[in-house]
């Protein structure tokens with residue numbers, strides 16, 4: 001039970017600076033300070049960012065928007081960026097990365113979460129996270145930004161790729177961006193047209209905005225567009241020569257957009273963000289190796305095919321992890337000895353003390369890691 005209300009946390013931040021100084025000088029441990037602060041309120045911490053769920057809103061059949069109120073440690077962000085949300089499930093700390101759809105003063109922010117069927121985090125967040133619950137937030141990342149020049153902008157989104165683009169679009173319209181904007185969103189079915197009511201309302205309000213959807217899994221005779229991204233869609237929308245293009249979606253979609261952009265040789269700038277990584281490289285022949293988990297004082301025979309994260313879990317260990325795709329860095333661990341292979345690029349690493357991402361690293365020789 002909290003001794004102080006959540007609403008006081010932001011105001012308390014300046015009062016914590018003496019503790020910050022003591023922690024920075026090594027005279028107190030941050031973990032001990034946090035333990036005491038959390039007695040007053042579970043979201044009161046020296047540096048860690050926690051947020052309270054202020055509202056839940058379904059914005060598509062399979063997407064929920066969360067409105068969050070952060071504690072005083074939130075340093076801000078810009079729409080178009082993304083951050084990690086942490087949850088603990090069955091004793092394992094998990095995280096996933098979600099895009100910011102809105103950032104407001106006073107620590108108010110919104111993220112949108114798409115259901116990943118069979119996932120470990122999104123079904124929990126969508127079904128069980130309630131208004132008033134607390135979440136820990138990770139660092140904010142992402143470079144995508146709205147073009148500075150007042151030239152036409154083409155926004156291309158697939159699936160949950162709509163979320164960072166919506167954040168940027170909302171901000172640009174609110175600031176008075178007046179050049180033509182075309183937003184084309186690819187979804188499998190009608191019900192997955194996230195934020196459809198808001199986007200239609202914006203289209204009615206701003207004469208320079210046109211929004212269209214293309215259904216990729218169901219042919220709809222009434223729809224203007226059907227099927228996956230192709231240049232004919234842009235012709236249908238009279239958007240063949242935009243000044244700037246922003247595209248976000250799965251890696252395959254982003255790659256198609258990049259190929260179109262290279263072929264079209266248009267002036268302007270293309271910004272892309274893919275939220276699934278390229279496929280992992282096939283490894284060379286199977287080789288037996290020995291894995292050592294130093295902190296757990298455990299050893300096990302393994303091979304060079306599966307990731308170190310999978311082997312650690314097979315050993316009964318529970319390393320922190322999030323995306324399992326080499327993106328979020330939650331599974332980063334220190335290599336103590338041996339050689340590991342980055343399963344995405346094939347690069348080899350053998351420097352002791354090197355940070356490695358367990359989910360995309362495989363043993364290349366006998367390996368010991370700090371786990």
Ligand code: FES
Nearest residue numbers: 322323324329359
């Ligand atoms: S779990 Fe996200 S980088 Fe490994």
